[in-house]
Amino acid sequence: MENSNKRKERVIPGDELAVIEEYESGKGTHTIDGQIHSSVFGKTKFDNKNKSVEVKGPRSTSELPQVNDQVEGVLENDKTLRIKKINGKISFGSLVGLMAKTKMPNWGTNDYIRATVVSLTNGITHIVVKNDNDDDGVIRSTCNMCADRVVKVQKGVKCVSCGFFKYKKLAADFQG
Numbered sequence: 001m002e003n004s005n006k007r008k009e010r011v012i013p014g015d016e017l018a019v020i021e022e023y024e025s026g027k028g029t030h031t032i033d034g035q036i037h038s039s040v041f042g043k044t045k046f047d048n049k050n051k052s053v054e055v056k057g058p059r060s061t062s063e064l065p066q067v068n069d070q071v072e073g074v075l076e077n078d079k080t081l082r083i084k085k086i087n088g089k090i091s092f093g094s095l096v097g098l099m100a101k102t103k104m105p106n107w108g109t110n111d112y113i114r115a116t117v118v119s120l121t122n123g124i125t126h127i128v129v130k131n132d133n134d135d136d137g138v139i140r141s142t143c144n145m146c147a148d149r150v151v152k153v154q155k156g157v158k159c160v161s162c163g164f165f166k167y168k169k170l171a172a173d174f175q176g
């Protein structure tokens with residue numbers, strides 16, 4: 001392999017890591033035709049002393065969301081969702097999803113939302129709040145103005161205190 005100094009650090013399944021003449025295939029890797037590939041999403045660890053390479057993924061790879069899975073969590077900003085649940089199950093993986101651009105810039109860090117995973121390109125969990133999916137949308141929220149409780153009204157939420165209205169795509173099981 002050329003570029004043997006330039007090792008990838010973050011890898012996805014299938015990425016070439018090294019050749020077996022250089023390294024031994026360790027945990028989280030497999031070998032095809034003399035090439036060591038990553039089997040999981042994670043970080044590479046090249047052990048130059050023992051000449052082995054492994055990929056350390058999250059505690060359990062089954063915790064990673066797959067395409068069409070539904071994830072829930074809190075928005076950290078208008079693009080990043082801190083994932084708390086995958087398909088309704090609590091996730092301990094400290095994962096984030098990247099919101100694909102939507103036409104509704106009405107999300108806020110006070111929103112707990114559900115979204116659908118649309119791709120895992122480059123090891124990033126790309127998510128979208130699908131307009132045609134009743135389950136997707138805001139599940140819990142608070143008033144953008146005064147942080148008080150909001151109730152569901154037509155096409156959005158309204159604050160019980162100050163009456164501030166905000167358009168939001170709500171999940172069918174919106175809880176307020």
Ligand SMILES: [Zn+2]
Binds near residue numbers: 159161163164
């Ligand atoms: Zn309010």
